[in-house]
Amino acid sequence: MAVFKNLLCVFMLQMMVQALLLSHVNGQGLKVGFYEKSCPEAEKIVYKVISDVMAVAPSLSGPLLRMHFHDCFIKGCDGSVLLDSPTNQSEKFSIPNLTLRGYNIIDRVKTALEKACPGVVSCADIVAIVARDVTVATMGPHWYVETGRRDGRVSLISDPLNPVSGLPPFFLNITSLKASFALRGLNSKDLVVLSGGHTIGMSHCSSFTSRLYNFTGKGDTDPTMDPNYIAQLKKKCKPADPTTIAELDPGSFLTFDDSYYRLLTKRRGLLTSDAALLDDPETKAYLIQATGHDSTFFEDFGVSMIKMGRIGVLTGSEGEVRKVCSKIN
Template structure:
């Protein structure tokens, strides 16, 4: 992405201002076992519902994991991505979130929790717990989820697509990715570790179509992508295809493992943001380490997920605990 000197200066200034705000991964007020007294069966209830869901719909694991990321990166981990809007002006209807699935699963978990402990467990915490449980269900790592988040009351269509503070787009280069994570208190290691969640993800062909058909506007392909892989992708994804989904980790997208990193090192990362991990010494070194016998990816993923789960949280008397996740009280 090209910037003029003036626009780059404004870009940096906005980042500096944002860094002074409360979106950093601090998480005061969160703790493991927050509901131990108020709803002692909370995590068990979430786990039971998710076991049933994963048994019949394992393909929802990726979208439900990504939902936590999309929630935390916009306004912090406050459940704002779940809110409906009669005029379609909430985050849920913003372009980057149109591919999210599983909102009905969050509602299902909430319903079960409301029956056991009315008005106690927040929707923001449900999203965090579900992200952990779908990871475990796909043979990924287990980590202790800090809870105690409260639900936000604001959700704006424009936030996820804000040029500076929005969700990092699939065409983001390594510089933009590092800046996006840094402004939220996450470092370069968190960036590459959390990118590993793509091992159970899928993407619409439209998110990487330019890499196959028109990378520089001249009808060419992306030279940084393996040409044999491009040929295979073209069989699945035709020009202007807005509906077809492709696996981010072909052959292993229902299993949480390190094969995503192997693909990226072979220049088979599906998105430009995946391929960008090869363009930084620290992220590239982690990719190589993660496909070696000394990999710490599973442990690191849990650590980075906890850290991400602290971004901009509402606790104490802030926000509310919604009765229904799709609307404020």
């Protein structure tokens, strides 16, 4: 009897944990128009700032979109990637985040919102709204952003590098990519759809030069990459080049479109994780469909972004609404 009670207790505990995780994945507490009464002009204020920024610095569109991804994949969408640390031990100082740009733009949006509605709009919500607005500014899709997130108080430099729950690195194969996304409640379709955000992205040469110069450690190139493309990239990227950057979607990196998928079908994906989308029947079928007349990419991108924006959110009395996005209250 005692054994049965112990098993029952363990079972109940597991059910409670699963229910808690499910509530975070489903983003309970979020809704469109969360600030309708408390700060009715919130999204207009964000849009105005981002419009001004995009008019003079359109290349920030990719980093600001990527910031939402980097935030949500670590501890959930809680603004933790924005936090500073007096000893440089927060997420933004972790190696995968060193190439993020646009923190000053988030601060600029926050300042404008604090002036209009002090202590109301969270930094986590700002990151989510900005991601949508830079997508629209680059001719991409519009979606209604669910808001109501609260800001987290913890940000650790080690979290993005965690081999299981950290940010999926650029060298992952398709099996590992799918596992990383599944851990966050995202499926194979979400993986290939959200990868489409690379249409407005840039990458440092150091993230892919091994594919050009030393793929298997024998001074060879990646046989899955178009050799003509390799020749072009070698003109831009030299071995061990830590500073030069290249367009993930050459010739179209300031326009949100389907050309990223078109390049993949021609074996011109820049990163290993891009090329890996050809190695799975489902993701490959989607990227081919995304380049056709029946493409649903724009609609799907908004759906997957909303889904990603629900990961691990803090709502209600959890967390806080930071007055300054780079530090806890």
